[in-house]
Amino acid sequence: MNCQIKRSRRGNYSGSSPIQTDQSSGFDKPIVMLATSPGPGGGNTVLKLAEAAAPFFNGKVVGSLSVPSFFDNFDVDRGELTNSDLVEKLEQVLSAFAFETQPA
Incomplete structure (x- = not known):
């Protein structure tokens, strides 16, 4: 399920704009x-x-990551994280996703 969430200026996604889902991608997919x-x-x-809203849209959150201080932790020119702790956390999140998406 692909979602587009509009962000408000209050650090929150807007409650007045509906979350749009891609119906063709199916439901209950790990995200x-x-x-x-x-x-x-x-x-x-x-x-x-x-994350709290995802189950209401049939989303199964298998991992998440918050990257603080973006410009201190991401090299825009190289397109990669520079903080080794965040790199490790991202790898863990992606490993959990890979495990969840393996064919049965």
């Missing part, structure tokens, strides 16, 4: 949620709200 911001919170508030 990973990522969030970031230039500040120390890393979009954690909206990430937690999205």
Whole structure:
């Protein structure tokens, strides 16, 4: 399920705009949620709200990661995380996703 969530200026996704889902992708698929911001919170508030809302849209969250202080932890030119702790956490999240998406 693909979701598009519009972010409001309050650090929250807008309650007035519906979450749009891609019906053709099916339901009950595992998903990973990522969030970031230039500040120390890393979009954690909206990430937690999205994680809590996912089951109502038949989403199965198998992992999530909040990346705080984006410009301190991500090299824009190389397109990669520079913080080794965050790299390790991302690898764990992606491993859990890979495990959940393996054919039975």
